[in-house]
Amino acid sequence: MILGVGLLCAGCGQVADAQAKLVENLRIKTAISDYEQAVRSGPPLDRCVKAKMVAIAYSDAKDVADGQAWAAREREDCQAAAAALHVVPPSRTAGP
Template structure:
């Protein structure tokens, strides 16, 4: 095989690796990250429900804060707003004043 004959396959391989490293791998990493955020949100909501069933108002307030934080970390603005509202209700029920209110 001549040098010219070897250059084109080498360029194709390098090009393929660049596409793989710059496009495919980051997309896979983003999916893994999104899946992790989803799992954290689900776990936080399950913990909230457990606390709510136990009836400890302070624990419910704290767990609502955790769920809101999980939604914020996941960049889920709608979920964050909904849980901040629930947090305000639960914390008021527990006698916890809201900072800045």
């Protein structure tokens, strides 16, 4: 009986891993879709925020390369948003 239960649950970890991967992929696709919508019809600040959400989704999925690419896009979009809002970001120099 115990052996039967053990064999039945042997694939449970693989199923859970597959389900987690599907959820991660859905989060990434949704975040990218939201970003594309912001590019088409949103203000620059929306692009900044949505790019951050894509970068986070890739980071959560442990996709380093795409996460870094989206982090770079986020920086560009956020700089554009700051310029559009006439905001001067703080300098990144070391303190005293």
